[in-house]
Amino acid sequence: MMSILPSLGFAGIGLMGLPMCQRLLAAGYPLTVWNRNPAKCAPLVAAGARQVATAAELCQHADVVMLCLADTAVVREVVFGPAGVVEGAKNGQLLVDFSSLEPSATREMANELMEETGMAWLDSPVSGGVVGAEAGTLAIMVGGEIRNLERVRSVLLSLGQRVTHMGGVGAGQVTKACNQMIVACNALVIAEVVALAESSGVDASLIAAALAGGFADSRPLQILAPQMAESRFEPVKWHVRTLLKDLDTAVKFSREQGSATPITGLAAQLMRLHGGQGFLEKDPSTLVQMFRAPDSTS
Template sequence: MSALLPRLGFIGIGLMGDPLSRRLAKAGHPLVLYNRTRAKADAVAAETGAWVADSVAQLAAQVDVVITCVANTEVLRELMLGAEGVIANARPGGAIIDLTSADPAATRELAQLAAESGLSWVDAPVSGGVAGAEAGSLAIMCGGDRAHVDAARTILQPLASRITHMGPVGAGQVTKLCNQLLVACNTAAIAEMVALAESSGVDAGLLPEALAGGFADSTPFRMLVPRMAERDFKAPSWHLRTLLKDVDMATAQGYRQASATPMAALAAQLMRSRLARGEGESDPATLIRLYRDDAQRS
């Protein structure tokens, strides 16, 4: 990379990709965008001066660094592989920074294929949600060679309050799965707690104030309890299906490593029961319905 800011390609203008790409443009990076639904990329381009590519191949051929922030491992594979994919079309010596929450084993496989084509790879999944993306206060956990992570750090700085090198390629993804395992189990326990409070005649909406600063306090607690108490599951800043996807990957990683994940497996089954009721796009706070709304209707 030159002393000038590298030209970035950003693939995936979704809930997270929209504010992240805007922050990178605001930081002064020349930016090329691609999204399967072009209108989302066009909206960012209209406000930032970024250019919108017609294809993944076109984007990859024009930038120094490709940043991906897509829905899941399967979409990531599709973007990277094949004659029209990133790996086949990126400039030799270029870099890939993947912000997707993806499977660690697949990440290592794709990174090896990228290396064979002269491309570096840093897996850099994020935590902090849409609010963190908008504020530039995400926690980013990175896997890759130290030199590659250091180079990625200079690019990712406008997005994060904390960037941690966790180890070789795949280590960032494992760390994110650990994060999501804890979030999912916490969400399930919070739903039980709110249900217990309500069934005992306690106003659950007062719980965040009552428990603030104690051992039970946490960011998920402060976010989820009001939504559960109000049964407010619309316009979520994160989706049940996304959390379930990550917890399923965490349990799969546990299976590979012979590391037991019984709490994560239970949380996944509880979330899957809501998914079966068509609530995949709802806030994970919908788990309260397992204990209160559904029980009251039965």
């Protein structure tokens, strides 16, 4: 017997949301989309998606409503604000949030949504960037009830190569914060390394290949080091402001837990310094500019 695919709603058609929705459509899922800038939905509508005018309307057409939004404040507005998800939510529906948010706020919002509507919440932040979203190779870390995860596991596997249940609501966000701590600190060290190699007369474009397979190797090294060495900062695949937001989230949460994160705190300050110099909307590969000599022509 042929199984019936769940109908999906998706809010947040940005750098990550667009390719994720394109994969869902390619997998055959009925998809309804909404975005604060409606024009960004155009390529999805052309590919067969239905577009609605409000987030609340997503619930009329979808068993599962998915979010991929900028930060905690935006998610709160889209879910609980005027014409938000809460106004259309029904008991038994499921919200899956791919955004990277504050763990404590996620737990509060999940409890509020359940109490008001009976709609359950899975926090399911992702790692892998735009490249991973396009290829369907994201790592997805999930917080929430396992029975709710099983309802959408096949959907998530259309988007990622790995889906891991980390615990109750908020556990996915804690895991994503840990992920971003490693990624951001790694990116800053890679920037230091490239700048040091350049100032020493070493061909920095060879660093990634030279270290491949060794203990210093990583996906960020293989992606960022060549970009930094070539000063190849376009196209923007992710934003400095996103890394800064996630670092601030990690530092705030660690403070709430009484846990020491001094390296992450320093990384947040360096990222804030870089962003304050006009790089908030730029790619993190631009971090190398912070460590290059002022008269560098690289």
